[in-house]
Ligand code: SF4
């Protein structure tokens with residue numbers, strides 16, 4: 001009985017001081033830790049892939065008008081799973097190692113909102129993202145001299161993929177009949 | 178203001194009562210982790226107590242399920258004033274990935290007034306310690322509303338000239 005107590009005391013003394021001096025000294029997480037998902041708004045093309053895979057469904061996409069898409073992220077619900085960063089085709093989202101997110105107003109402090117310039121489809125009027133940066137520059141509203149360019153648009157210029165596909169399908173069906 | 182009040186009202190030790198409002202147990206384990214000798218929240222005078230009537234701080238983990246709402250309200254009333262409510266984990270902060278489940282009413286702030294939110298799923302023990310330090314006024318919080326976050330960027334942007 002006494003021996004076992006002595007043994008315990010010895011173990012405790014040999015261990016020394018184990019407490020981490022954390023709030024006084026920083027203690028960064030290891031490589032691969034997923035923290036706050038940082039969004040590079042300049043790279044984002046507004047495709048919505050992140051919103052489609054987010055398990056917390058916290059990424060909301062709204063089309064304010066035919067050229068503006070607003071992406072709202074309510075990161076207070078984020079579980080830092082990293083799926084949005086994984087699917088993003090432009091690598092606009094990086095999982096940082098920032099974990100010190102405690103706050104007294106989570107809703108205000110952790111909401112991220114951005115507005116992305118989008119093109120308008122000439123056929124259906126929906127917002128869509130042109131395939132290449134060159135196509136983006138060709139969109140109405142992107143350059144100030146676009147007014148001079150009226151009338152020389154090719155068949156599929158400024159037409160979203162869905163409308164193109166719908167048109168192709170209709171054409172094929174028509175030929176078949 | 179809250180910080181001032183905290184310093185005045187809780188200048189000695191904070192006693193915690195830990196409650197699970199529907200968590201998957203991940204956050205609860207991390208809260209217990211913070212009280213172990215390695216992270217040692219007890220050096221700030223923090224102590225886990227077994228009854229809400231002895232507590233100053235209510236720690237809530239997990240999304241609030243419909244079943245737990247009346248119990249949580251009674252628990253809140255049982256804690257003597259002044260009291261703080263801390264939501265630990267993404268679930269407690271806003272519902273997490275369960276926010277629209279049939280049996281979940283949302284985050285803890287849909288039922289009780291929450292004073293501090295600690296993010297993460299589950300939050301690292303360090304993140305909880307950071308939250309404790311922010312609540313005690315030892316550290317400043319590291320996140321800010323977006324309007325303040327955007328300021329340096331917009332001042333850097335160069336106006337377009339022709
Ligand atoms: S990390 Fe996961 S939960 Fe957070 S925004 Fe990305 S996909 Fe959603």
Ligand code: SF4
Nearest residue numbers: 044045047048050088
């Ligand atoms: S997946 Fe990437 S490019 Fe697409 S909307 Fe999300 S952040 Fe933007």
Ligand code: SF4
Nearest residue numbers: 200201203266268298
């Ligand atoms: S935040 Fe994550 S770990 Fe905590 S209760 Fe919710 S699902 Fe579990």
